[in-house]
Amino acid sequence: MFEYKDERFYMFVSVGILLVIGLTFIFSAGSLQAVRIGQPESFFFYKQIIAMVVGLCCMYVSYSTPLYVYRKLVVLIYFLTVVLLISVFAFPAINGAHRWINLPFLSLQPSELAKFTVVVYLAHYLDKKDQKIKVFVKGFLPASLMLGFLASLVLIEPDFGTAFLLIAVSGTLLFIGGMNMKHLVAGIAFILPLLGSLVMMGYRKERILSFIDPWKYSDTTGYQLIQSLIAVGSGGIFGKGLGNSSQKLYFLPEAHTDFIYAIIAEEFGFIGAAAVVVLILVLFVCGLRIAASHVDRYKRYLTMGLCFVLFYQAVIHFCVVLGLTPTKGIPLPFVSYGGSAMVFQLFLLGIIFRSAEER
Numbered sequence: 001m002f003e004y005k006d007e008r009f010y011m012f013v014s015v016g017i018l019l020v021i022g023l024t025f026i027f028s029a030g031s032l033q034a035v036r037i038g039q040p041e042s043f044f045f046y047k048q049i050i051a052m053v054v055g056l057c058c059m060y061v062s063y064s065t066p067l068y069v070y071r072k073l074v075v076l077i078y079f080l081t082v083v084l085l086i087s088v089f090a091f092p093a094i095n096g097a098h099r100w101i102n103l104p105f106l107s108l109q110p111s112e113l114a115k116f117t118v119v120v121y122l123a124h125y126l127d128k129k130d131q132k133i134k135v136f137v138k139g140f141l142p143a144s145l146m147l148g149f150l151a152s153l154v155l156i157e158p159d160f161g162t163a164f165l166l167i168a169v170s171g172t173l174l175f176i177g178g179m180n181m182k183h184l185v186a187g188i189a190f191i192l193p194l195l196g197s198l199v200m201m202g203y204r205k206e207r208i209l210s211f212i213d214p215w216k217y218s219d220t221t222g223y224q225l226i227q228s229l230i231a232v233g234s235g236g237i238f239g240k241g242l243g244n245s246s247q248k249l250y251f252l253p254e255a256h257t258d259f260i261y262a263i264i265a266e267e268f269g270f271i272g273a274a275a276v277v278v279l280i281l282v283l284f285v286c287g288l289r290i291a292a293s294h295v296d297r298y299k300r301y302l303t304m305g306l307c308f309v310l311f312y313q314a315v316i317h318f319c320v321v322l323g324l325t326p327t328k329g330i331p332l333p334f335v336s337y338g339g340s341a342m343v344f345q346l347f348l349l350g351i352i353f354r355s356a357e358e359r
Contacts, residue, residue, distance in 0.1 A: 007286035008356050014279045014286075015334055015349060021264065021276065022335035023048060029248040029263045030256035030337060044256055044337050051339035055346030062350030067299055067358055070351075074124045078146070081117040084110035085153040099157050109340035111154050111162045116348060118147055118166050119173070119305030126177035127298040133179050140183040143174065161316060161328030167191070169308050173301060211326040221327075224259070227252040228321050231262040232273070239269030256337045258329050261321045276335070277318065284311040290356045303355040306348045 023045065030044035037043075070077065088098040088110060101108045125143050126133060133139035147170045155163040175184060206221040214222030214229075231247035234240070245266045248255045255263050265273040287307035294300040310333045317332040319325040331338050333345050 006356070007289050008353050011283055011286045011349070011352070014282045018276070018279055018334040019052060022260070022332075022337075023052075024242070025260055025263055025267075025335070026256050026337045028243050028245065028267065029260060032248060032250065033256060036250070047339065048337055048342065051342040052346070054339075055343040058343055059346040059350035059353075062347050063354045063357070065351075065354065067302060067351070067354060070120045070302070071124050071298060074120055077117050078121055078150075081110065081113050081150065082153065084108070084113060085150070085157075088157060097157050097159065099159055107339065109338075111157070111159055112340045112344040114150050114154055114162070114166060115169070115309045116306075116344065118150060118170055119302060119309060121146065122170060122173045122177070123298050123301035123305060126173065126301050127296075130297075131178070133174070133177050136180070136183055140174070140179055140187075143170075144187060159329070161330045164328070165309070165312055165316065165330070168312050169305060172308050173305050176304065177301065207326045211323070214323070224253050225323055225327055228259050228262040229323055231259075231266040232322065235266040235269045235273070237270045239265070239267050239272055242267055254329075257331055258317070258336065259321055260336045261317060261332055264335075265321075276332075280311065280314045280333070283307075287352050290352060290359070293359050294355070299355055299358060303352055306352055309348065310345065 026048050027042065027045040031041035034041055034043035084101065087101055091098065091100060091102050094100060099109055099111060101110065122143065129139050129143075133143075147166070151163045151166045151170075154166060171184070171187075206217070210217040210220070210222035210225065214225045216222065218226055227247055231245065231252055234246070240246075245255075245263050247266055248263055252259055252262060261273065261276065264276060268275075284307055287310075288304065291300050291303035291307065294303065313330055314333050316325065316328060316330045317336070320328055320330060331341050334342070
């Protein structure tokens with residue numbers, strides 16, 4: 001087991017607490033949802049436990065796998081991700097989106113793999129190119145095209161939240177990797193109009209308008225945000241107590257997944273909600289310390305990128321629940337219900353732990 005002076009000790013404890021919090025609130029918020037679809041109250045609870053067991057097995061595998069293996073397989077990983085992202089369109093849409101590959105005994109969300117692929121590709125690319133990343137044609141442009149293609153496949157599912165996450169992580173790593181700031185500004189200037197036009201189409205336009213004035217759309221697209229704010233506000237400082245949420249009583253949709261933080265704030269109050277933020281920050285800071293301890297550029301970028309994936313995802317989840325960004329379907333790492341997300345998050349954590357082992 002990790003020593004208390006090791007960053008992994010604090011990460012391990014933080015994740016353990018987050019997993020317990022997640023299971024607690026999945027049962028608290030998900031029991032009524034399970035009954036609603038004709039399942040036992042513990043339906044989502046036990047499914048999440050299964051996902052956690054599988055995820056912990058994957059975490060052990062990734063912890064046991066040397067980091068250079070991912071570098072050797074980077075091309076295969078990239079093309080496998082592309083194939084899986086395209087394959088989702090061969091399966092029926094769920095709630096208007098093609099995000100899942102549904103097999104008889106397995107459901108896979110390829111966009112989770114895309115988060116890992118982006119980081120592995122960039123870690124390899126930035127180390128390989130080194131100072132050439134400052135050159136537009138030889139450095140910045142090829143990386144932007146490869147990463148933009150992945151983000152585009154996710155965007156047309158449609159999954160705007162994950163696509164935004166991929167772009168944010170990519171931009172962060174390119175910036176840290178020493179890209180020319182002029183290229184960054186030019187890239188942003190090119191992307192923003194495209195994103196703006198996509199955002200203002202169809203249901204996304206309605207989400208933007210309801211984000212600006214949710215009360216005007218309280219019966220439609222603003223309903224979920226309003227119920228989330230009611231949950232957070234009604235929790236006060238100390239909360240209503242475990243199991244005493246009123247918003248989970250069919251008022252707040254996706255209370256056990258994309259809005260689980262709202263139920264935590266309602267039942268545990270500001271103190272409980274703040275504790276979750278602290279646990280996420282502990283994970284992030286300890287992960288960055290591990291990354292900073294590496295002399296090897298590839299290992300440093302790989303570790304740092306995975307930390308940003310988990311951290312940005314948590315930040316987006318918090319912002320959505322608190323009404324600081326338009327509504328997106330982004331789960332809270334290690335807490336929200338979701339099999340694919342849980343497995344991949346624990347897999348990524350195993351890689352970070354392996355990175356610490358190879359210092």
